[in-house]
Amino acid sequence: MRNLKFIAAIGVAAICMGSCSKPKILEGTAVEVSTNTLTVTDLNGNIVTFVTAGAEKECPAGIKPGSPVTISYKDEIRDSFGTAWKVAAPANYNYLVGSWIQTYPVVPDGITQGFRLLEKGAAESINMATLVYESWKVQGNELTLSGHSIGNGQTIDFSEVWTIERVDEQTLSIRLGNDNMCYEREQL
Secondary structure (H helix, E strand, C coil): CHHHHHHHHHHHHHHHHHHCCCCEEEEEEEEEECCCEEEEEECCCCEEEEECCCCEEECCCCCCCCCEEEEEECCCCECCEEEEEEEECCHHHHHHCEEEEEEECCCHHHCCCEEEECHHHEEEEECCCCEEEEEEEEECCEEEEEEEEEECCEEEEEEEEEEEEEECCCEEEEEECCEEEEEEECCC
16 A cells, blocks of 8 residues: 555646746747748747647737747757747737838928838838848847948948837827937838
8 A cells, every 4th residue: 555655646747847847948939820820930049830820928018020039938949840829929020010100200301211120030110221221130128120221332231229118000109218219000
């Protein structure tokens, strides 16, 4: 009888070790998104594909390629594959993807200018020949725009970190120090 209790205790401990372990966290960028899988590049550049069927999802606006994601998983990643327990992505990434036209401060002579935030972190300037946006990323409520400024015979690389004050499907308001910029989504 004593041996049976000991064997049962070992069995319960083995089950608990497999299912009661603390989830592991992987942070990265979505590369490919499908109904039941999510391929991510982690912060070290490793590519991992997670099965997401049955996973809890905290992705208010869905996930697009280039979106920052946080994956919780319990089992080990084997051969670059894992099973997600929970998937989280910020809503503001999907809202940010698109073309944004400056509304404030008002641009002189009614010129339309702004920027395009493309999937996978690429960016483009709209009607700004001397300020060339090339890339962007979002982390929390910070929008980083990078590129180069062309003027006076020189090119200067830049990277600006703006605080997102407001973003939704039609409006973007960002702040850098005392500078506030407001944009509306360009309707194509």
